[in-house]
Amino acid sequence: MSRILTMARAGREALDWEMERRPEIVCLGEDVFKMGGIFGTMDGFGAKYGPERVISTPISETGFIGMAAGAAMAGMHPVVDLAYIDFIGVCYNVLLNCASKTHYMSGGAVKVPMTLLIGTGGGYNNAAQHSQCLHATVAHIPGVKVVYPSNAYDAKGMLHTALRDDNFVIYLTHKGTAGVGWMGPPIPTTLAEVPEEPYTVPFGRVKVYREGTDVTVTGLGMSVHEALKAAAELEKEGISVEVVDLRSLVPLDREGIMESVAKTGRLVVTDEDYLSYGVSGEVIATVAERDPGVFKKPPVRVTMPDIPIPFSRPLEQAVLPLAGRIADAVRRLMS
Amino acid sequence: MATDVIIPHDLWEEDDKTGSIVVWLYRDGSTVRQGDVIAEVLVEKVTLELVAPASGVLRIRVEPEVVVSKGDLVAVIE
Amino acid sequence: MPLTPELRRGFWRTMCLSRAFDDAMIALYWEGKLPIFQFGAGPLPGELHCSNGAEPVGAGVCAALGPEDMITADHRPHHVAVARGVDLDRMAAELLGRRTGLSQGKGGHMHIYDPAVNFASSGIIAEGMAVAAGMALARRLQKRPGIAVAFIGEGAANQGAFHEVCNMVGLWKLPVVVVVQDNEWAVSTGKRESTAVERNSDRASAYAMAGEWVGTNDPDDIFLAAERAVARARAGEGGTILELRTARLAGHFMGDQQAYIPAQMKQVDPLPLYREKLIRDGVLSAEEADAIAAEAKARIARAVEFAKASPWPEPAEAMAHVFAGEPA
Known part of the structure; x- marks a missing residue:
């Protein structure tokens, strides 16, 4: 193929x-x-x-x-x-x-x-x-x-x-x-x-884009690709990042998230949506409800802050959850 | 026998405009069939389709994001 | 107000200024974005909806308004903003995302706010309908003079907000003029493909509003119709749906090839027509008309220079202005 x-x-x-x-x-x-x-x-x-x-x-x-x-x-x-x-x-x-x-x-x-x-x-x-x-x-x-x-x-x-x-x-x-x-x-x-014949991908299963052992980074949509860029950078520094694409919010694969974080013990949640009352909090709650003991360090969120998205290029670039911000968050968790 | 894949003269209207391949839809060395859409070409903000003129093995000669004009050879099908 | 030569020269000046603004922005828009199109690249990133062809609407309607009147515009706001007297330097700087912009780079071209001249715009279709009606309601409650004008496109007249608001304007006799700018196209959808009536002004009778239609895209005719609508609003006689046939010469947004427009529907540029008319009527000589156009270009060139020389906002400024009453 x-x-x-x-x-x-x-x-x-x-x-x-x-x-x-x-x-x-x-x-x-x-x-x-x-x-x-x-x-x-x-x-x-x-x-x-x-x-x-x-x-x-x-x-x-x-x-x-x-x-x-x-x-x-x-x-x-x-x-x-x-x-x-x-x-x-x-x-x-x-x-x-x-x-x-x-x-x-x-x-x-x-x-x-x-x-x-x-x-x-x-x-x-x-x-x-x-x-x-x-x-x-x-x-x-x-x-x-x-x-x-x-x-x-x-x-x-x-x-x-x-x-x-x-x-x-x-x-x-x-x-x-x-x-x-x-x-x-x-x-x-x-x-x-992509196969030419039809096939289905079931809802409610995370996709592990890249396996890792030190830190789990979850993402969805664009933030998956920013996380992958960050993971490639971090690999050069000897940090092994597992990148998990949520890809289905309802239903959400809570066990899939838990499985990864239980393995790595560290969690960075990336999301281009606003910070508060959103998916990033939901992912952390999912782990905390199952077993907060798996966290070696408190989890970190890298998201759009709670602001209307600014037009000007330097302003927007500063607030998007881009690879640089994700990598920094991972480094902080590893230090 | 090899067939040249060139940017067709009627792919877009204005002769003086240039475009670029934004993505090859087959990897180098893949087998393609005549009529397959093998690449997307972007001219300003408009995406156009480059169609395989023959069946065979695709040898890519021009990578994405390189400026191309009408008549440019971008690949060969062997 | 009679249609004096001075007024008509003013229309020409405003139209030239608006065209010069859009032409300058179009040139800036394509800078750095090719050969491989990138939204974020160049001095003017993002989407850009230009007003080329709609200049007579801004010039004619705004000339019928006073400083106390309030305006809401849509995603294609430049011609109205220029005609209203929005600060050109700061508007250009806003389009370029600079700190000296009207919104310090927070808004961009669809979101132009200049309270000094009671001007606001929004990128959401028909959003300005209710906002304008609310502004008019405020002035009534405050017992202050001032009417409100909502500039929308013909496509927006099929939004629920249009019909809800028209009903309340009619019900409460609010001083609102709804300017429906019919440029025939909502992106690729023609008016006949989207609208059950031929003229949106015909819809006025359903809402106890007045309806007027102008089909010439000529600022003289537009001004006279707008003046009648404004007079009705000021006199407490209620609102008007004023539909103006106009043009969209630069596509829905930059890069729109408009292949969906059939040859027989090709639109006419109103500027050369109006120039010829003024010369024919003895209002301006050809030299005077061209001098005004050149002056307009020079003024916009200064605005672009101002914008380009302006500093970028600091990244931390992104966090300011979410709420009033907090330090910026």
């Missing part, structure tokens, strides 16, 4: 395969017919499947995401492209009170199988309203599955899984990892050999 794909291409392949076989799948979103969604996940689908199944919508998120939920309840499996996660503010009620809660409130009588594709993250100087991660904001809602692949192999496998799930799944991709040209050349660790 020698074919290498970007995350964007891998995701497109999964959606295309499912759409070819399952008429209940329809695509909705702004500009999806002509432009194929933020990462081109639906690139060329307009011509291939026609305007009935690839529906460009007005800028009416409350309306079309609510309609996706309704169509799901009526037997379809809508796939909605919401471009940037910053825009969930417009349609949050659908996520918060409708698509997430209907199955429960109906006592299991009504299913809402829909997949929401959203881009996250900053690092490209697009300021406070177009650079957020907000994955904790959606993962906090009971009744939503939230997955976050960080490489092309997982991008394809997890999208197949999402499209075959009977639930509301939010499928996140950090803009910087997708491998779309407008974000610059792809990060090498996001590229992967």
